[in-house]
Amino acid sequence: KNEVEQSPQNLTAQEGEFITINCSYSVGISALHWLQQHPGGGIVSLFMLSSGKKKHGRLIATINIQEKHSSLHITASHPRDSAVYICAVRYARWTDKLIFGTGTRLQVFP
């Protein structure tokens, strides 16, 4: 069982739809990252959060420390949002190590 679980694994949407990707983890963390990976391998860091909520443009990331759960929301989705979204956590016990989820593959159709 992966220590960082993401759901769904694959997601398709029509342009304009509201999208939610979920991430859950098993032990206490010091930080959680949401990353975006486009075809070809390049990874971009979207958010780093340890509590509450962050917003950047059409992207919103929330985290519930008590429930060990985070969500990434995309409002008014667009085909250019098509990518793999990866959740990664730094456990409080090992602050120098990131544990990655397997990613959620999102395809947004026009």
Added chain:
Amino acid sequence: EAGVAQSPRYKIIEKRQSVAFWCNPISGHATLYWYQQILGQGPKLLIQFQNNGVVDDSQLPKDRFSAERLKGVDSTLKIQPAKLEDSAVYLCASSLGQHEGEKLFFGSGTQLSVL
């Protein structure tokens, strides 16, 4: 600001051959990471450097993989000899430090195919 540079972008080799990847992190970033990402999986840490010292290489297959970061700047990752299961994208990332608040910056990766 220049990003993390990696080369080559793609590499195709036969099994038992050797291969090397190069990474130039963002200027001033003390921490450098090499990750292996097999198709359909999340990245797996191979080795982490803090300046030119190794912080974590617990998941590096040391019988065939080696990495160095001379002078605490550029880094090379080598596989000798390569196996079919080494086919993956090799990602280099860097950060200012290694604390939980540090943002990671990734290179575009090197896609390795072992035939």
